[in-house]
Amino acid sequence: MSVNAQSTADPIIICRDVHKWYGNYHALRGISMDVRRGEVVVVFGPSGSGKSTFIRTINRLEEHQRGQIIVDGIELTHDVRNIERIRMETGMVFQQFNLFPHLTVIDNITLAPIWVRGWTKAQAEEIAMQLLKRVGIPEQARKYPGQLSGGQQQRVAIARALAMQPKIMLFDEPTSALDPEMIKEVLDVMVELAESGMTMIVVTHEMGFARAVADTMYFFDQGQIVESGTPDQMFGDPREARTKLFLSQVLSH
Amino acid sequence: MGANTPTVSKTAEVLPPPTERYSVVRWLHKNLFSTWYNALLTIVMLILATLAVRGVLEWALTQARWEVITVNLRLFMVGQYPVSALWRIWACVVLLAFLIGISWGIWGGMQRGGAVAFGALPFILAIITSDEPSRIALAITGIAGVVGYALNWRWGAALRRVSIIGWVLYIPILFVLVSGSGADDSLLPSVPTNLWGGLLLTLLLTVVGIVFSFPLGVVLALGRQSKLPVINWLCVVYIELIRGVPFISVLFMAQLMLPLFLPGVTIDRVVRAMAGVIIFSAAYLAENVRGGLQSIPRGQYEAARALGLSPWKMTLLIILPQALRAVIPILVGQFIALFKDTSLVVIVGLLDLMGIAKTVLAQPDFLGLQAEVYTFVAFVYGIFCYLMSAFSQRLEAKLHAGR
Numbered sequence: 001m002s003v004n005a006q007s008t009a010d011p012i013i014i015c016r017d018v019h020k021w022y023g024n025y026h027a028l029r030g031i032s033m034d035v036r037r038g039e040v041v042v043v044f045g046p047s048g049s050g051k052s053t054f055i056r057t058i059n060r061l062e063e064h065q066r067g068q069i070i071v072d073g074i075e076l077t078h079d080v081r082n083i084e085r086i087r088m089e090t091g092m093v094f095q096q097f098n099l100f101p102h103l104t105v106i107d108n109i110t111l112a113p114i115w116v117r118g119w120t121k122a123q124a125e126e127i128a129m130q131l132l133k134r135v136g137i138p139e140q141a142r143k144y145p146g147q148l149s150g151g152q153q154q155r156v157a158i159a160r161a162l163a164m165q166p167k168i169m170l171f172d173e174p175t176s177a178l179d180p181e182m183i184k185e186v187l188d189v190m191v192e193l194a195e196s197g198m199t200m201i202v203v204t205h206e207m208g209f210a211r212a213v214a215d216t217m218y219f220f221d222q223g224q225i226v227e228s229g230t231p232d233q234m235f236g237d238p239r240e241a242r243t244k245l246f247l248s249q250v251l252s253h
Numbered sequence: 254m255g256a257n258t259p260t261v262s263k264t265a266e267v268l269p270p271p272t273e274r275y276s277v278v279r280w281l282h283k284n285l286f287s288t289w290y291n292a293l294l295t296i297v298m299l300i301l302a303t304l305a306v307r308g309v310l311e312w313a314l315t316q317a318r319w320e321v322i323t324v325n326l327r328l329f330m331v332g333q334y335p336v337s338a339l340w341r342i343w344a345c346v347v348l349l350a351f352l353i354g355i356s357w358g359i360w361g362g363m364q365r366g367g368a369v370a371f372g373a374l375p376f377i378l379a380i381i382t383s384d385e386p387s388r389i390a391l392a393i394t395g396i397a398g399v400v401g402y403a404l405n406w407r408w409g410a411a412l413r414r415v416s417i418i419g420w421v422l423y424i425p426i427l428f429v430l431v432s433g434s435g436a437d438d439s440l441l442p443s444v445p446t447n448l449w450g451g452l453l454l455t456l457l458l459t460v461v462g463i464v465f466s467f468p469l470g471v472v473l474a475l476g477r478q479s480k481l482p483v484i485n486w487l488c489v490v491y492i493e494l495i496r497g498v499p500f501i502s503v504l505f506m507a508q509l510m511l512p513l514f515l516p517g518v519t520i521d522r523v524v525r526a527m528a529g530v531i532i533f534s535a536a537y538l539a540e541n542v543r544g545g546l547q548s549i550p551r552g553q554y555e556a557a558r559a560l561g562l563s564p565w566k567m568t569l570l571i572i573l574p575q576a577l578r579a580v581i582p583i584l585v586g587q588f589i590a591l592f593k594d595t596s597l598v599v600i601v602g603l604l605d606l607m608g609i610a611k612t613v614l615a616q617p618d619f620l621g622l623q624a625e626v627y628t629f630v631a632f633v634y635g636i637f638c639y640l641m642s643a644f645s646q647r648l649e650a651k652l653h654a655g656r
Contacts, residue, residue, distance in 0.1 A: 061555050087561035098556035102574050102652075112560035115570060164560060 332450015
């Protein structure tokens with residue numbers, strides 16, 4: 001499968017044989033993946049398969065212990081400046097939103113542009129309001145996160161990540177903590193983002209989303225990539241038995 | 254959307270909450286006389302309360318010799334501070350009133366009741382007092398407060414920054430005014446610290462204690478969380494060492510041992526006491542702040558790091574604001590304890606409010622008036638503790654807005 005990825009031009013993320021251990025537990029066992037500019041990647045698999053750990057190694061929230069990760073031409077090493085540069089180019093959206101509860105919505109969004117990118121407050125707020133319009137909640141700008149619904153909070157979290165004008169967006173199970181009626185409003189924003197040409201890696205169980213916008217899907221199990229391919233291949237004719245079994249379980253309800 | 258929403262049925266009509274009709278009799282019955290033993294308790298307590306209140310009032314209004322307070326009021330307030338320099342203390346008070354007025358809205362919301370009560374206080378005191386200079390000074394204090402409040406009411410948002418700068422500058426101004434500098438014929442002749450006393454000294458010890466021990470405590474708490482072994486170890490040793498000894502021994506150490514550690518440098522006695530207060534308070538503050546730091550979920554750190562914030566910015570912008578907010582009640586509780594603990598400086602020979610009380614009781618004219626003097630001292634301590642506590646509640650309510 002990596003042959004397939006390697007042949008494509010201009011990869012923005014290159015992962016080669018990435019390993020990660022927690023103590024004696026071997027969480028990632030040689031992950032290799034290339035992501036093109038503008039590609040939408042969906043990573044799925046059973047819980048404990050290492051998919052969240054993997055996505056978190058890309059912006060160094062987790063440290064990999066073997067292998068190589070290169071993001072936009074910068075290799076992730078212990079060099080703190082490299083890590084900070086990669087984090088500036090990489091937006092992340094978490095399962096639990098992780099908005100800053102002591103700041104208003106607009107301050108959540110403008111904090112990093114002001115303090116990391118060094119924009120003026122006026123500049124940052126203008127961009128923030130545009131982003132809030134894009135995710136459909138400009139009227140909530142002066143509220144605190146605790147006053148919003150889960151779906152609204154997650155849309156603010158997406159706007160917050162986008163405010164840094166990242167080249168890559170990472171989504172770590174963005175809809176798993178949401179009530180069912182709020183999942184759609186978040187997925188709609190993500191679909192729009194994918195269609196705008198953003199490079200995205202999405203860990204999710206939302207197979208409808210994967211079918212609609214994914215370019216490539218990766219099935220993880222036990223810290224390895226079992227199988228990858230286009231949504232048509234994966235849904236239509238998965239090669240591996242484990243993929244078949246998992247998909248039948250996820251799609252049956 | 255409208256077509257799909259199920260219509261609310263008639264039975265599920267929205268009703269107003271049931272109103273309970275209140276009358277005095279009902280309230281009494283419900284709260285005080287609901288059963289025979291509650292009725293009995295009520296009556297017994299009522300009798301006891303009446304006896305106690307009557308006894309206290311009788312003593313306070315007929316027997317107590319309050320002249321011990323009025324005659325020595327200046328001693329209680331500022332100790333031996335020279336009369337010729339008293340205007341400097343008043344200047345500090347006037348400036349404080351102005352600052353409180355100007356920042357009233359920022360920290361407390363514009364509630365009227367508290368503002369009126371606070372603003373009226375100096376005027377009421379001015380009417381009560383018999384001393385002509387004090388009357389004028391109190392009136393000016395009141396006017397300064399009202400002017401500050403009016404400015405804030407008119408241009409609140411614009412003055413926000415001004416008032417913060419004002420508070421930051423207040424502490425050094427306070428010290429320059431109180432201690433003065435230079436020769437006797439200059440505008441601000443220096444007043445040696447052995448003349449400082451009474452409430453003035455108590456408040457100075459408290460303010461300096463809070464202002465300096467707070468940042469030190471925060472640094473120690475962060476240091477204790479540090480992954481660098483040397484810093485971590487130093488902070489743990491400091492915190493555990495200081496928490497392991499009584500406050501009095503820290504005060505003694507500051508008095509006796511600081512000169513030993515720094516030979517050739519004479520450090521003022523009051524400054525040594527302040528150092529003792531700061532050293533002691535910082536260790537406890539550090540543990541309280543650490544409690545707040547531990548209450549911050551891991552996701553907050555991850556979100557901050559994912560946005561590219563450096564460790565320092567993450568700590569200052571994301572972690573500390575939340576951690577400190579979580580422990581406001583504990584911190585204020587500790588500041589109140591610090592305020593009361595300053596009374597222990599009597600042990601090292603300083604005449605704070607408590608020390609002055611002792612010297613007043615030693616005057617031949619006023620022997621045996623402990624009840625009057627200590628009641629007054631308790632009353633003064635009580636007022637300040639109440640103000641600190643009320644301020645913390647306002648602050649909490651303000652900071653928790655919208656959560």
